[in-house]
Amino acid sequence: MTEKIHLTSGEIGSLWTSYMNNSMSTCMLAFMLKHISDQDIQPVVQYAYDISSNNKEQIRTIFENESYVVPNAFSEQDVNMNAPWLFTDVFCLSYVNHMAKVGMISYSGMLSMSARDDIRTYFTQMLTEASDLFNQSSDIAFTKGLNYRHPYIEGPKETDYVDSKAYFKGFNPFSDQRPLNAVEISHLYINTLTNSIGMKLCIAFAQSSPRKEVQDFMLRGKDISKKHIKIFVDILLEDEIEAPSVPDVGVSDSTTPPFSDKLMMFHMSLLISSGIGNYATAAAASQRSDLVTDYERLSLESAKLAKSGADIMIKHQWLEQPPGAKDREKLAKNKRDDV
Structure with missing residues (x-):
């Protein structure tokens, strides 16, 4: 019988953080989806919502299989779907594009901290989906004439080397x-x-x-x-x-x-x-x-x-605490006090 491989601290922390972030995102994106009217932007916001919702459920399943508590995070009680529209449709596109960038950076780090095969597979999938979301939202922004391009500079024609320490100075x-x-x-x-x-x-x-x-x-x-x-x-x-x-x-x-x-x-x-x-x-x-x-x-x-x-x-007791190591000194003192 193969011994079960337990999750490491890096994997637990990454999954917990991902669950919290995706739980928050589903609330934000659900509100956007109810009000958004631009038929070009709506599909990519829907895709972002589907990613966040699916990610949250996958992590829930992992935690339940490990007999770990699932974070409280956020629910329908944290979003008022009947509230008036708060953002422009273009903001929704910019928001999704930005959060996709955050996701790419976060998931690459989480992948690098994971050892178990199924967790690495999960974060690889998340990284791929975040990249797809970034590409889709960038393409739509381009067709809408929105400028997400970095400034142009003259392209290099030859290689060069730093020939003075003054290259690093900027205060004088x-x-x-x-x-x-x-x-x-x-x-x-x-x-x-x-x-x-x-x-x-x-x-x-x-x-x-x-x-x-x-x-x-x-x-x-x-x-x-x-x-x-x-x-x-x-x-x-x-x-x-x-x-x-x-x-x-x-x-x-x-x-x-x-x-x-x-x-x-x-x-x-x-x-x-x-x-x-x-x-x-x-x-x-x-x-x-x-x-x-x-x-x-x-x-x-x-x-x-x-x-x-x-x-x-x-x-206000809004800050949910991440899983952490046991306080061994406290455990020892409690045991001593019980004797």
Whole structure:
């Protein structure tokens, strides 16, 4: 008889995180599907919903087979399907495209942390579906004339090497500062776009939440995103590089909450974590010292926002705890006390 291979901490953590994220996504996408009218955009939003719903059920089955508790996560109680329309249809497309990017990054990491064959197969499937969703949403955006393209630069005609330490410097205002390279431009561009999505979500969540502390948190997040966008755009414009053309991702004037505060706070926590990860990647890839410093200080600002959000979630018991190791010292003390 073959001994059962138990899930590792990496696999449990990845499955738990994926379940939480997909549970939240099904609520967001279900609301979008009820109201969306654009017949070109609706199918890709439906595909995104189907992916999230199926993923959630697959993980539920895995947990049940392992006799593990299934997270509470989110349910129909966290979405008001009768609330007025909150987003434009183009926002829905931009949202799906952005969350597909988040999914590709997340699932590749989860796959790399998995050892058991069935779990690797699952995350490989998830990575493939996230890639398909990104490609489909990008194709529709292109046909709609939406600009998701990174800025153009002149293509390289020959190879070159760094011939001075000055290549890495960026702070001295009295010396010539080298232009941005292609890698740095790409990260500045993508971080501008992601902050634009985050800013619009903060506006939507702020105006629809009934709690002042949640409203204040979302408005603070909006201001931080707006500040970060300006910093990135100004850096691009210094080199005469066209700033990203952000699609019409508008928000209606509805103040009726379509989502629970618990869901909205969780969603912003996810986006902030993703943003901090993007900044870390950008800092590691950038070769100008001023850019590295910018990403580090902006990451700290985002981390402080995340901390204040976590405090709100803890206060209202919205922050579901991930599975963790047993406190061995506590177990030993409890046993001693029972004797």
